[in-house]
Amino acid sequence: AQKITQTQPGMFVQEKEAVTLDCTYDTSDQSYGLFWYKQPSSGEMIFLIYQGSYDEQNATEGRYSLNFQKARKSANLVISASQLGDSAMYFCAMREGSGNTGKLIFGQGTTLQVKP
């Protein structure tokens, strides 16, 4: 069965420093997609970054980068130069390759707190 694991319930980082949020996944599909979303206290799920299983380069979007290690089945999110507004819950998710429904399977999330 496909599964996403986020082992860090909570993380702290000092403002302006970088932080890595861990995500490992389990799938037998060869084709899949990996996502990171940010969920502030307001509840909205904000898309951050996407990595396809066949993408050879790690995805980057501004201060966000995805450290994709296919052999280890990990897709860690790196946030550089943390800002106070980065304090939120972060979810890693995977889109199934089989069935082509495009539905997402989410991890449990990591709460990030940025300290001034």
Place this chain on the structure above:
Amino acid sequence: DTGVSQDPRHKITKRGQNVTFRCDPISEHNRLYWYRQTLGQGPEFLTYFQNEAQLEKSRLLSDRFSAERPKGSFSTLEIQRTEQGDSAMYLCASSSLPQAFFGQGTRLTVV
């Protein structure tokens, strides 16, 4: 605003009442999803539409839940005879693969 829109943002209802939520997806997206998120958990898939066709339903979607997407545009999610266990955030997402974008969610509280 061209994002995914959900209405209402918050709903408080008495146990046993029916509630209906609405989702307006990004206009060019033909895929629409409903998810449920309980406190401290990640969202869980409920159902999926491609255009107006409901192609997949999770076992989480009991017979008290029904979803529609008439004409492949907006979608509604109805919960009949609400129970306290239905209290959750209900999230709608629309997608033109590979990315998926979520609305602000509807937070349901059943008292």
